[in-house]
Amino acid sequence: MNALIVGVRYQDMNYDLDNSLIELEQLCKACNIEVTKKCIQSLDKINPSLYIGTGKVQEIKAMLNDIDIVIFDEELTPLQVKNLTDSLDIEITDRTDLILRIFEVRAQSKEAKLQVEIAKGQYLLPRLAGMKEHLYSQQGGSGFRGSGEKQIELDRRLIANQVLQAKKQLAKIVKQRQNQRKRRKNNEMKVIALVGYTNSGKSTLMNAFCINKDKQVLQKDMLFATLETATRSVMINHHSCLLTDTVGFIERLPHHLIQAFRSTLEEVVEADLLVHVVDASNPNYESYIKTTNLVLEELGVKDTPMIYAYNKVDLNKYGFIVPLDPYVFISAKERIGLDQLEKTISDILFKDYAIYHLNIPYQDGEIFKYLHQHNLVLEFQYLENSIYLKVEMHPKEINKYSKYLLKN
Numbered sequence: 142m143n144a145l146i147v148g149v150r151y152q153d154m155n156y157d158l159d160n161s162l163i164e165l166e167q168l169c170k171a172c173n174i175e176v177t178k179k180c181i182q183s184l185d186k187i188n189p190s191l192y193i194g195t196g197k198v199q200e201i202k203a204m205l206n207d208i209d210i211v212i213f214d215e216e217l218t219p220l221q222v223k224n225l226t227d228s229l230d231i232e233i234t235d236r237t238d239l240i241l242r243i244f245e246v247r248a249q250s251k252e253a254k255l256q257v258e259i260a261k262g263q264y265l266l267p268r269l270a271g272m273k274e275h276l277y278s279q280q281g282g283s284g285f286r287g288s289g290e291k292q293i294e295l296d297r298r299l300i301a302n303q304v305l306q307a308k309k310q311l312a313k314i315v316k317q318r319q320n321q322r323k324r325r326k327n328n329e330m331k332v333i334a335l336v337g338y339t340n341s342g343k344s345t346l347m348n349a350f351c352i353n354k355d356k357q358v359l360q361k362d363m364l365f366a367t368l369e370t371a372t373r374s375v376m377i378n379h380h381s382c383l384l385t386d387t388v389g390f391i392e393r394l395p396h397h398l399i400q401a402f403r404s405t406l407e408e409v410v411e412a413d414l415l416v417h418v419v420d421a422s423n424p425n426y427e428s429y430i431k432t433t434n435l436v437l438e439e440l441g442v443k444d445t446p447m448i449y450a451y452n453k454v455d456l457n458k459y460g461f462i463v464p465l466d467p468y469v470f471i472s473a474k475e476r477i478g479l480d481q482l483e484k485t486i487s488d489i490l491f492k493d494y495a496i497y498h499l500n501i502p503y504q505d506g507e508i509f510k511y512l513h514q515h516n517l518v519l520e521f522q523y524l525e526n527s528i529y530l531k532v533e534m535h536p537k538e539i540n541k542y543s544k545y546l547l548k549n
C-alpha cells in the first residue's frame with residue numbers, strides 16, 4: 142500500500158515537523174504502508190475545514206496516481222475528513238488512526254484488546270458520518286459489511302454498543318487488578334515503574350534486571366513493542382521489589398488512547414519510584430522527555446520520585462546530553478551502569494531505612510521466617526535460646542518488633 146503523507150508547519154505548533162514526519166513514516170512502516178510521496182505546507186494556522194489550504198488540496202489531487210491512501214500528521218476533525226474525502230476521493234487518514242491500528246494488531250491480553258476497542262470506537266464514531274459509501278465498504282478491516290447510509294447508521298449503533306460493552310468488561314478487569322495491587326501493597330513491596338518514549342529501551346532494561354530468563358519480556362526495534370504492563374520481582378540492593386514495564390509514549394498520543402490505557406497505567410500512578418528511560422542516542426531526546434512528562438502529568442503523577450536513565454551509551458552518541466537530576470548513564474543492552482542505577486534507586490527508595498539488631502526467641506520463630514522471606518534480614522546467627530538478626534527496615538516498621546530490639 143502506497144501512501145502520501147501530509148504535514149503542516151504553522152505558528153504556535155508545539156512539535157518539530159521534520160522529526161514528526163520521520164516518526165510518521167515509522168508508524169506507516171509498522172502498519173505495512175510505504176510512504177512514497179510527501180507534502181509539506183506552511184500556514185499561519187490550520188484550515189478548520191480542510192486542514193490544509195484549498196490550493197494544496199488541488200496540488201495533492203494531481204499527485205494521487207499510484208497512491209492508495211493519504212495520511213495527515215495530525216488528528217483530523219470529522220469535518221476535515223469528510224471534506225478531504227469529498228475533494229480527493231481517496232482514503233484519508235491520520236496519525237491517530239495509524240497508532241490505533243498498531244495498537245489493534247499488537248494487543249494481546251484481554252485488557253489491552255478492550256482498551257483498544259474502546260479507543261478505536263470512540264475515534265471512529267464521529268467520523269463514520271463523513272465516510273463515502275464506496276470507500277467505507279473498501280475499509281473492510283473494521284469488520285463491517287455492506288454499504289449505504291443505512292448500513293453506516295446501523296454500524297454506528299453497533300459500534301456505540303460495542304464500546305459500551307467493552308467499557309463494562311474492562312471495569313471488571315480493572316477491579317481485579319486493583320485487588321491484586323492492594324494485596325501487593327500489603328506485602329509492603331516497593332514498586333518501581335519504567336516509563337519513557339517508545340523504543341527508548343524500557344523492556345530491555347526490565348530484562349537486564351530480571352534474572353529469571355523464562356520471564357523475559359519482548360524487546361524489539363519497533364514503535365510500541367510493549368502494549369501490556371508486565372511486572373516482575375527483582376532485587377534492588379538485597380530488597381525484593383516489583384519492577385513494572387509499561388507501554389511507551391509518543392508525541393501527541395491520541396487522547397482516546399490515554400483514556401483507554403489509563404487502567405494499565407494505574408501501575409505508574411501508584412508506583413513508589415519512576416525510572417524514566419531516555420534514548421541518549423536520539424538528538425530529539427529533550428522533546429521526548431517533555432512528551433513523557435506531559436503524559437505523566439495528564440495521568441495525575443505529581444510527587445513520585447523519578448530517576449532519569451540515559452540509555453544506549455554503548456552507541457557513543459550521548460555527548461550532547463545535558464542530564465536532568467537525578468540521573469544515571471546506562472546501556473541496558475550491554476549492561477553498563479546498572480549497578481549505579483540500582484544504587485540510585487536504592488538510595489531513594491530506602492533512604493529512611495536503618496539497620497537494627499534483634500534478638501528473637503525460638504518460640505517466636507515465625508517472625509524470623511517472615512522477616513527472612515521478605516528479604517529484610519542482612520545477617521543472622523543461631524544462639525542458645527534465640528536467633529540474633531541484623532535487619533534493615535523503615536523506622537515505622539521496627540516498632541512492631543520493639544520488644545526484640547537490641548541496643549545498637
Ligand SMILES: Nc1nc2c(ncn2[C@@H]2O[C@H](COP(=O)(O)OP(=O)(O)OP(=O)(O)O)[C@@H](O)[C@H]2O)c(=O)[nH]1
Nearest residue numbers: 340341342343344345361362365366367389473474
Ligand atoms: N545499542 C543499544 N540498543 C538498545 C539498548 N537498549 C535497548 N536497545 C534497543 O532499542 C530497541 C528498543 O528497545 P525496547 O527495550 O524494546 O524499547 P521499549 O522502550 O520497551 O519500546 P516500546 O515497548 O516500544 O515502548 C531494541 O532494538 C533494543 O535492542 C542499549 O543500551 N544500547
Ligand SMILES: [Mg+2]
Nearest residue numbers: 343344366367
Ligand atoms: Mg517495551
